[in-house]
Amino acid sequence: MIRRLSPWSVARALLLWVAALTVTLPLLWVALASFKSPAQLNDPGLVIFNPNLANWARVLEAGILESAGRSAMVAAVTVAISVVAGSMGAYAISAYKAGGSATRFGILAAQVLPPAVLVFPFLTMAYALRLDTTYVPVIFAHLSFVLPVITWFLIGFFDAVPRSLEEQARVDGFSRFAAFRLVVLPQVLPGIGAAAIFGFTLSWNDMFYGLILAPTQETILPVAIAAFNTFRGVELGAMSAAIIIAVVPVVIASFFIQRRLVQGISGGAVKF
């Protein structure tokens, strides 16, 4: 069989190739730069050279892994609270129409608040309650945008669960909460997994709140990366290594949730 190559399919393939190169080349170039010596960094076109690990040693010494650990801790706590509260709320909204459309709109509205509005109250409260040396303010600040997103996301997944499932469980003698926890919840577990990973990346990626609210000595990852930009001039090699450390985990995570993300968005967010 002879496949006819229409100009459209050529244009389509070309577009995807250009897009793929635009996405990958900058990151590959930064990865390359993280193995260069300061002298080699002055030659942007240098591709083949003797790699050295000095930059990597330098970022590890500066405590980048500790910062990553703190970011992971903040993200894990934020996501744990958001998933528990969000799945209960999303179920109430999906199955019982709790609060009507006002709740749905309120959730979306909470998402659009500029961080600049909320950050100063968090800051003054952190000082007033003497919490400014802890991660509590950052976690609350992250909850303000992670919880609405996760709830919104899960509504679509709960919408897809047939109501008869819960009714059957009630007939079998389950309480309402037990029916939710033991019968309905397992049905949306994949959705919860995707929502949790997505929420994790949102928290992991935030710099604005972390910069202002996290303790200055014990920074979270995005702030630590930015520090290579200002501290004693720009340390390009070390900064490149730090960027790669921040990028790799979320890109791997994104590979796993990409398919469900399309589903979650077409279920919850795009429906009006």
Place this chain on the structure above:
Amino acid sequence: MTFRWAMLAPVLTITGVAVGFPLGYALYLSLTDYRLTSRGAPDFVGLENYVFVLTDPRMWNAFSNTAVYVIVAVALQTVLGLAIALALQKQQWARDLTRAMLLAPMFITPIAVGLTFRFLLNDQLGAIPAALRTIGISYDFFGPGNAMITLALIDVWQWTPFMVLLLLAGLESIPRQPLEAARVDGASARYTFRRVVLPLLTPVLTVAVLLRSLDALKVFEYVYATTRGGPGTETETIQYFTYQTGIQFFRLGEASAVAFVLLAIVMTLIVILFRRLQRSSAR
């Protein structure tokens, strides 16, 4: 019926503490002369902060910079996003891998993206200006007149995938019948796209543009990573201006007032868009 409220209670409580309370407190701050540096209790000054910021040319400069940024970035993202989503929908070979790869940038922390491009586009050390020089073009990406556009292009790199994600979800939920009908009637591909696909995609497209615009309004990391508002105040965006006023100059009252002016504009935008959306879905 108490069950539904009990289930909703945790979300409402946390949202109340993490959003409702700070929002009210910020409104209070915007009406006082609160400074981080002063020890005494803040004085109530009424609308003084609002009058001050609304007559401050720096704030209007920040607003117009942000407007340019949002319009350039979102317009490019919409066109590119639609093209890529249409291409991806037809893509069969290495389908999941291609999608995952093209969506990857939206998962990267924006500060890392900002620093990557600061480095990549740097006049002396960056690969792109070096490549341009070999073909005889000299272009300063962060120079006067260019910097704001460069920031918008960084936004396009990171957030076109978000557009693709939403539009792909929208394209895949378009019912088959109208497409089949158009094909049976012998409509050309271009006609089908303009008269069948695009109208059906409009609600999703509107939501995508809305979400992207709202997010682009919050731009902070790229400015912080690359230009810090310069050259001059050419790339000072609202979020960066608020950060400077509040954190570097400690004037929380004024900073909160700026934030509320922004919020008022955002809310107006949303209400207008919701109205249009309802009208188009009623048709």
